[in-house]
Amino acid sequence: MESFVNYWLTSPFLTRYMNYYPWAWPLAEISHFAGLILLIGGVGIFDLRLLGVAKGLPVAAVRRLLPWGVFGFVLCVASGLCFVLGLNANLPNRVYDVLTTDIWLDLKLLFIFLAGINLAVFYLTGMSRAVDGLGPGDDAPPLAKVIAGTSLFLWLAVIYVGRLIPWGI
Amino acid sequence: MWQLLESLENSGYAIWLRESPSVLAYATVLAAHALGMAILVGLSAMIALRLVGFAPRLPLAPLERFYPLIWVGFGVNAVSGLVLLSLNPTKFFASPTFYIKMIGIAVAIVSVKLLRTSVFGHPAGLDRMPVPMKGKVLAGTMLASWGVAIVAGRLTAYRFFTEWRTVLAVLTLTVLLVAGYKAARRLGLSTKATGQGRATPSSGF
Numbered sequence: 358m359e360s361f362v363n364y365w366l367t368s369p370f371l372t373r374y375m376n377y378y379p380w381a382w383p384l385a386e387i388s389h390f391a392g393l394i395l396l397i398g399g400v401g402i403f404d405l406r407l408l409g410v411a412k413g414l415p416v417a418a419v420r421r422l423l424p425w426g427v428f429g430f431v432l433c434v435a436s437g438l439c440f441v442l443g444l445n446a447n448l449p450n451r452v453y454d455v456l457t458t459d460i461w462l463d464l465k466l467l468f469i470f471l472a473g474i475n476l477a478v479f480y481l482t483g484m485s486r487a488v489d490g491l492g493p494g495d496d497a498p499p500l501a502k503v504i505a506g507t508s509l510f511l512w513l514a515v516i517y518v519g520r521l522i523p524w525g526i
Numbered sequence: 527m528w529q530l531l532e533s534l535e536n537s538g539y540a541i542w543l544r545e546s547p548s549v550l551a552y553a554t555v556l557a558a559h560a561l562g563m564a565i566l567v568g569l570s571a572m573i574a575l576r577l578v579g580f581a582p583r584l585p586l587a588p589l590e591r592f593y594p595l596i597w598v599g600f601g602v603n604a605v606s607g608l609v610l611l612s613l614n615p616t617k618f619f620a621s622p623t624f625y626i627k628m629i630g631i632a633v634a635i636v637s638v639k640l641l642r643t644s645v646f647g648h649p650a651g652l653d654r655m656p657v658p659m660k661g662k663v664l665a666g667t668m669l670a671s672w673g674v675a676i677v678a679g680r681l682t683a684y685r686f687f688t689e690w691r692t693v694l695a696v697l698t699l700t701v702l703l704v705a706g707y708k709a710a711r712r713l714g715l716s717t718k719a720t721g722q723g724r725a726t727p728s729s730g731f
Contacts, residue, residue, distance in 0.1 A: 378691075378695075379688040380688060380691040380692040383680060383681060383683075383684055383688060384692055384699065386680050387676065387677055387680050387692070390560075390563070390676050390680060391676065393560070393564055393568075394564055394567045394568045394571060394672075395571070396564075396568075397564040397569075398567070398568030398569060399572060401568055402569065402572050402592065405592070405595075410591055410592065410595070411588040411589060411591035411592060412588070413585065414584065414588045414589070418584040419584065421580075421581035421583065421584055422575075422580075422581055422584065425572065425575065493585070493588070513564070516557070516561050517557045517560075517561060519560075520553065520560045521549050521557060523553075524547075
């Protein structure tokens with residue numbers, strides 16, 4: 358297991374490249390920040406509307422901001438993979454050791470996983486379709502509000518524990 | 527003045543907050559700075575993106591309701607930023623990059639404020655006519671200044687040699703992403719949303 362993880366989650370190519378170009382690591386960090394901003398901006402406004410902030414917005418129109426949230430998530434996954442696969446450009450630790458000992462990284466991955474489950478619940482319970490018909494001033498169903506609140510909490514928690522990762526290594 | 531900053535940097539408070547192994551010390555102040563940024567920049571950038579032409583069917587007037595939250599994010603970052611500054615004042619005040627970050631934030635915050643008075647100040651006709659030019663310019667200025675502030679903010683942790691190379695890399699990546707987006711549009715992979723002004727309900731992206 359240990360050698361399997363270290364083999365598949367380490368990219369010698371990426372490590373060499375991130376070592377060689379001094380801009381590679383900070384570029385990944387900046388992309389990670391830009392990504393989390395777009396994620397919280399797009400997904401956050403959608404969640405807040407369902408929770409009742411800015412009720413004058415029709416939900417179907419707010420959905421048009423979600424592609425920005427998805428783009429932000431993709432930016433974060435891409436840059437996040439650079440941190441993991443190219444870890445040795447910055448630290449001597451093995452990926453397996455970090456994954457098994459860093460409580461903050463584990464919590465972050467758990468929260469992202471739960472956010473995914475939450476999103477699946479949003480679609481599978483029919484809430485996604487139900488909220489689409491909400492016009493200006495309409496109140497979201499209680500279940501949709503619970504899902505929106507959970508999403509908001511989880512993504513903010515991802516940022517909080519994510520920033521703690523260096524303290525857990 | 528510099529001696530005052532040095533004594534602040536070497537005070538028991540600063541040393542404890544910097545060097546405490548507890549994640550509730552330095553790490554949590556850094557995390558608060560990231561959370562405040564996500565709220566402040568996330569919400570204001572979405573409003574700016576709407577104003578420069580994305581999601582044109584999204585009504586503008588109700589977006590003003592996000593302003594109190596935007597100021598909460600700003601408050602969190604002003605406080606956490608001052609704490610972080612107090613831990614290493616001689617480093618930051620000697621860094622040109624730090625001043626660039628401050629200018630970026632100042633310009634962005636002024637744009638956010640001016641947008642509220644110039645665009646959201648007249649809610650009645652807001653969603654019946656195209657976004658005024660002034661609103662578009664302010665929104666574009668805000669997005670660019672947030673970009674400057676975030677890039678400069680991250681780069682205060684690096685040496686000058688790394689800094690300007692990273693700026694070039696960020697600009698290159700931005701150009702590539704914009705070109706990729708335009709190419710995808712041209713190939714019809716993404717539908718061009720048309721129709722300025724009036725909000726009409728629609729489904730899908």
